[in-house]
Amino acid sequence: MKSKQFPKHFKWGVTISSYQNEGAYNTHGKGPSIWDTFTNRPAFKKGTGNTATDFYTNYKADIDQVKALHLDCFRFSISWSRIFPQGTGEINPEGVAFYHDVINYALDVGIEPWVTLYHWDLPQALQDLGGWTNRDILTWFETYVDFCTKTYGPKVKTWIILNEPMSFIGLGYFMGMHAPRKKGLKNFLPAAHHAALCQSLGGRIVRQNVEHANIGTTFSCSYVRPLNRRVMHKNAAQRIDALLNRFFIEPSLGLGYPTAAIPGLNRIEKYYQPGDEDLLAFDFDFIGVQYYFKIVAKFSLLPPILFAAEVPAEKRDVKTNAMNLEIYPKGLYKMLEQFNQYSGVKDIYITESGQCFEDELIDGKIQDKARINYFKKTFKYTLKAIENKMPIKGYFIWTLIDNFEWAEGTKPRFGIIYNDFKTQKRTLKKSGLWLKSFLRKR
Numbered sequence: 001m002k003s004k005q006f007p008k009h010f011k012w013g014v015t016i017s018s019y020q021n022e023g024a025y026n027t028h029g030k031g032p033s034i035w036d037t038f039t040n041r042p043a044f045k046k047g048t049g050n051t052a053t054d055f056y057t058n059y060k061a062d063i064d065q066v067k068a069l070h071l072d073c074f075r076f077s078i079s080w081s082r083i084f085p086q087g088t089g090e091i092n093p094e095g096v097a098f099y100h101d102v103i104n105y106a107l108d109v110g111i112e113p114w115v116t117l118y119h120w121d122l123p124q125a126l127q128d129l130g131g132w133t134n135r136d137i138l139t140w141f142e143t144y145v146d147f148c149t150k151t152y153g154p155k156v157k158t159w160i161i162l163n164e165p166m167s168f169i170g171l172g173y174f175m176g177m178h179a180p181r182k183k184g185l186k187n188f189l190p191a192a193h194h195a196a197l198c199q200s201l202g203g204r205i206v207r208q209n210v211e212h213a214n215i216g217t218t219f220s221c222s223y224v225r226p227l228n229r230r231v232m233h234k235n236a237a238q239r240i241d242a243l244l245n246r247f248f249i250e251p252s253l254g255l256g257y258p259t260a261a262i263p264g265l266n267r268i269e270k271y272y273q274p275g276d277e278d279l280l281a282f283d284f285d286f287i288g289v290q291y292y293f294k295i296v297a298k299f300s301l302l303p304p305i306l307f308a309a310e311v312p313a314e315k316r317d318v319k320t321n322a323m324n325l326e327i328y329p330k331g332l333y334k335m336l337e338q339f340n341q342y343s344g345v346k347d348i349y350i351t352e353s354g355q356c357f358e359d360e361l362i363d364g365k366i367q368d369k370a371r372i373n374y375f376k377k378t379f380k381y382t383l384k385a386i387e388n389k390m391p392i393k394g395y396f397i398w399t400l401i402d403n404f405e406w407a408e409g410t411k412p413r414f415g416i417i418y419n420d421f422k423t424q425k426r427t428l429k430k431s432g433l434w435l436k437s438f439l440r441k442r
Contacts, residue, residue, distance in 0.1 A: 001379060002438075002441060003441055004442050005383060006383060011073050011393060011395075011396075012071050012395060013071055013075055013114065013394060013396040013397070014066055014074060014075065014399065015352050015397070016076050017077045017116070017120070017163070018078060018121055019035045019079065019121040020403040020404045020406070021404075022055045022056045023049070023050060023051040023052045023054040023056050024057070025050045028056075028092075028094040029093070029094045030081055030085060030092065030095060031084070031085025031087075032123070032125075033079065033080070033081045033122060033179075034123075034124055034131070035179045036049070036050075038178070039404075046407070046410070048404070053401050053402070053403050053404075053424065058424065059101070059102050059105065061426075062400060062401065062426075063105055063109060065428075066106075067111055069435055070439035072394075074106050074111045074112070075114035076102065076113070076114075077116035077117070077163065080121065081122075081123035081124070082098065083095045083099075083144065084144060085123070085125075086125040087140055087144075088143055091147070099152060113155070113158075114156075114158045114396075115156050115158070116163050116218075117148060118141075118202075120168045120178075120179075132169065132195055133187055133194070137194050138197055138198060138201060141198045141201065145202045146209065156210075157214055159206045160351065161198070161202035162218065163290075164220035166219070166220055166243070169188065171407075177407055185267065185305070189265070189268045192248075192268065193268055194271075196251045196252070196257075197276065197279055197280060200280055200281060201279070202217075203282040203284060214285050214286065216286040216349065217284060217287065218287070218290055218351045219248055219249055219289060219290065220244070221244065221290065221291050221339075223295070223334045224237045224240050224241045224244065224245070224294075224295045224296075225295070226298070232299040233299055235299070236308035239261055239307065244295075246261075249339070249342065252280065252281060252284060253344035253345070254280075254344070256277065262306060264306075265305065287339060287345055287348055288349050289335055289350050289351065290398075291332045292321075292354070293321070293327070294326045296316060297309070298311055321355050321356045322357050322412040322413070323408060323412050327370075327374065329374055329378045330377075332353065332382070333382075333384060336350075336390055337390070340385075340390045348390065348391055349393050349394040350396060351396045352396060352397075353397060354399060354414050355370065355374045356413055357370055357371060358411065358413065359402070365430070366418045366427060368430050372430060375431065375434070382395055397416060398414055399414045399416075401415040401418075402417070402421075403419070416428070416432035417432055
C-alpha cells in the first residue's frame with residue numbers, strides 16, 4: 001500500500017485538543033475549566049494539564065512538525081474559558097489573540113486549520129450553574145459559538161461542533177470517571193439531551209456565520225460483538241451499540257434517540273421542550289468517526305436499564321494497548337460500514353485514530369513498531385472502504401505529541417512525537433518517521 005493509492009483530494013491530518021496540549025491554564029486571562037478543577041484536586045494523583053505539552057508557547061514549532069510530516073490539516077480545539085473566562089460575559093482579548101496566532105501560522109505554512117468548538121473543557125463557572133445538566137447551556141453555547149465563528153470564520157472553513165459527546169457526557173455525567181464527576185441517570189439524561197441540542201444548534205450558527213463552511217461533529221465509537229451466540233448476549237451487544245454508537249448520531253439525522261433498543265432511556269423525554277424533536281436534527285456536511293477499540297459484550301444485571309457489561313480485554317487473551325483496551329484495526333472498517341448505512345450521512349472523516357503504548361526513549365529513539373503496524377492496518381481498511389464506495393474523505397491521527405490523557409494522566413502515549421514532560425523536548429518516533437516517508441510519496 002502507498003499513499004498515492006488514496007484519492008487526490010484525500011485529507012491527511014492530525015488532531016490535538018486544548019486542555020490536553022495548551023498548558024498556560026491560569027495565565028493570560030484564561031478562566032478555570034472543569035478539567036483544571038478535576039486534576040488539581042489533592043485526590044487526583046496522575047498529574048495535571050497545567051502545562052501539558054505547552055502548546056501555548058510551542059505552537060509554531062508544533063505546527064512546523066505538522067508541515068514536516070507532509071500532513072494537510074491541523075485539527076485543534078478552542079478552550080471556551082480562554083475566550084470567555086466566566087463562560088459568558090467578558091471576553092479575554094489575549095485568548096482571542098492566541099487562536100488568531102495559531103490559525104494565521106498554520107495558514108502561513110500551508111496547513112489547513114480545522115477547529116473543534118468543544119473538546120470537553122467546560123468553563124468551571126458554567127459547571128457551577130449545573131453545566132450540561134442546565135438547559136441554559138443552549139444560550140451559553142450559542143453565545144460562545146457565535147463569537148468564535150464570527151471572529152475566526154473568515155479564515156477557518158471547517159468546523160467541528162462537539163468532540164465525542166457520548167464520552168464527555170457518559171464519563172463525566174453518568175459514571176463520574178471524568179470531569180465534572182457527576183453520576184447517575186438524573187445527570188446523564190438532561191446532559192445528554194442538552195448536548196444533542198447544542199450539537200445541532202452549533203451547526204446552525206456556523207451555517208449562518210461562515211460562508212462556504214464545512215460543518216461536522218464527531219462521534220466516539222466501538223465495534224461491539226456479543227460474547228457468544230446466546231440471545232441474551234446478542235441483545236446486550238445491541239444495547240451497548242445503541243448507547244455508544246447510535247445515541248448522538250441518530251437524533252442529528254432526525255431519527256430520535258434509539259430508545260427502542262434501551263426502553264429505560266425513554267425517561268429522556270422528561271427534559272424535552274416543545275420543538276425539541278425538530279431542533280435535534282441538522283444537516284451536517286460530514287461526520288467524524290473516532291475509533292480506538294473493540295468491545296465484547298455480555299448480559300449483566302448491572303447496570304440496570306442497560307443490562308449489559310463489557311468483558312475486559314485482559315480476560316480474553318487479545319492484544320491490548322497501554323489502557324488495557326483491545327487493539328482491533330478491523331473494527332475501524334466495521335464502524336465506517338455502520339455509519340455509512342445511514343442515508344443522511346454525506347461525507348465521513350476519520351477524525352481521530354491511533355493507539356497508546358508505554359513508549360520509552362532509548363538512545364534518543366522510540367521504536368514504536370506496534371503503532372506503525374496499527375497505522376498500516378487502519379490505512380488498509382480505510383482504502384478498502386473507499387474502494388467499496390464509502391465516502392471517506394480523510395484520516396486524522398490521534399495525536400501529534402504525547403499529551404495529557406485525561407483521567408489516565410501522562411502514562412498512555414498516543415503521539416507520533418515523544419514528549420519529555422519535564423523538559424518539553426520533542427523526539428520524532430519511528431511511527432512519525434514512517435508516516436513522513438509514507439506521505440512524502442503522494
